[in-house]
Amino acid sequence: MIVYILCFILFLIGLYGVIAKRNLIKMIIGLAIMEYSINLFLIVIGYVEGGTAPIITKNFKHSGFVDPLPQAMILTAIVIGLATTAVLLAVAIRLYKKYGTFDIDEIKSLKG
């Protein structure tokens, strides 16, 4: 149970980064931390005590595997996460070129 709670605390820290920080790069880092915590949470749910990785070898037991379904879902989510982070960073460096700062309050007050 304590693992679930720690994953949730990591999620809340990411939320703090997204809402309370005013630097664009810090906000992107907060979003990425939220995504990582969700990935870890789903994999922890699929873990079985004493299980092995779901790969079949020559002499295997039928009842000793961890859950393969969350692993398959998270595998695609990780690569999508890299692509979305890249899109956010592209927006951030484009804004930096126009306004000369990453601070979101200054960008708002410039209005240009």
Next chain:
Amino acid sequence: MELLLVIILVLMIFGSIYSLNAKDLLSAVVSYGIVGFGLVISFLLLQAPDLAIVQVVVEVLTLIIMIAAIKNTQKEELSSKFEAKTLINYTLMIILALVFILIFEKMTGTLSGFGTDTMRMSQTYLQGHKITKSANLVTGVIFDFRAYDTLGEATVLFTAVIGVLTILRIKGKKDK
């Protein structure tokens, strides 16, 4: 096993707190790497080698792209002045966090404890090598049982690439 995981998670939490409160952007990005590489070790401990391979390379590439993005920016001391706007932000955050804590409280009632068997759906997938003949069960799930999801993933990746190219294009093709 669980103790190791808890130690790594606490390390990840400290890394993320330092990363979000760092005065310098470069040290923020580097300490963000702690979270990603801690995630790699957790995946290895949780018997997910596929994910560990992907995550370690993706983490390195994310760090490279982030450092490339902030490399040419001027080094400004990140200001931390306290205003009315900051107060609104913090109140909003606390309300949202309370909502999430309530949801988490409801949700954990239905979960079984760490390391116990929750596989209701996956019993079919665990016999999947008889249907797909793929020794790696995760690949069998990705490309055979749930190939439709992979098609959606490929579409999202394609869209993201088109988005990056559109945002970062300075001059059109006609101007050359």
Next chain:
Amino acid sequence: MKGMTIIVKKITQLVAPIIFLFGFYIVIHGHLSPGGGFAGGVIMAGAIILQILANGNILNNLLQEEHGMELLESVAIFLFMLIAVLGLLVSGTAIFFQNFVNKGVWGNLLSAGFIPIENIVVGAEVFAAISTIFIAMVVYNDEVKK
């Protein structure tokens, strides 16, 4: 983009092809061992990024490379769709993504029907996507400096 010193360039010439080959190995063994199209594609993209970071490149070459990568990605995603629709048409049952190739025995390199083909296609797609993102950022930096 400027390159690095001669030591880094020489070591990169030795190491980058091996990394690329390792990525390809992971792609084609995706149905037997840990890995698959996603992991192998990301590793191959890492080899290309290492080459660009170490050797540097002039803008025209980078633009050409970007166009090539875009083409590769479009072709890969088209082939993935084509495989899905072929499952609909070729196998008698009308199921999207029906595994229509002869499956063989599990554990062999040539087994599991069209899963190896899909692995290669998705590997090419991920490789091209991530390379394109990185090259676009490098091209942007160069054009801003000019």
